[in-house]
């Protein structure tokens with residue numbers, strides 16, 4: 678049994694646990710990547726074991742695929758699923774329109790493909806991820822390794838021409854070597870500070886040769902489940918605003934916490 682979780686981990690856990698309740702028998706579910714999404718996968722694994730929930734999961738990274746298999750979720754590819762009922766994933770930032778920055782874990786490309794192929798996307802996040810304007814979190818973009826420095830220069834020039842405040846970018850590293858995504862690409866983190874027009878920036882970045890995808894998720898998320906360290910969760914919907922504030926029982930089950 679693990680020791681006491683920190684308030685931030687409790688917040689992530691209760692958001693994940695509440696979101697897991699949206700999953701129904703027979704669904705094809707996109708499984709996000711990151712520490713909050715890992716809680717979700719564990720909660721779904723518990724439902725598979727305890728309730729006999731039958732779902733097919735499409736993971737958004739090799740890490741999530743491995744965890745999903747470990748907890749007993751049937752894993753299929755997106756091409757096998759073709760379309761998904763629901764995707765549940767974490768985020769690095771969300772704003773009042775439920776637009777997101779994602780990719781802190783380097784899985785933004787698969788995450789965006791999977792979320793876009795879903796009837797509904799639910800984001801699970803601790804309350805600290807809410808921002809008025811996106812951009813304090815460095816915006817990740819996935820670039821192909823060929824000529825990445827040329828792509829970086831082009832991106833920075835474009836940011837200047839768009840009058841974006843912060844313009845520097847850094848190649849994400851994994852120790853001494855560049856980070857490599859599941860698709861064999863690199864990540865550039867753009868230090869922008871504040872993104873005035875996220876919709877426009879997302880379109881412009883994806884026009885650039887060498888840029889495969891960016892971490893701005895615009896008009897993709899339908900619902901955010903916001904977790905708090907005291908066990909409270911708030912459900913916010915893109916059309917209806919705040920739809921509920923609830924409490925989630927925080928019970929340390931051996932199944933969920935034994936590996937932490």
Ligand SMILES: O=C(CO)[C@H](O)[C@H](O)COP(=O)(O)O
Pocket residue numbers: 709710711712713714766767768769778779780781782783784785788
């Ligand atoms: O986009 C992501 C991975 O590419 C994650 O969802 C995001 O970085 C949030 O991670 P965490 O739940 O660990 O805070």
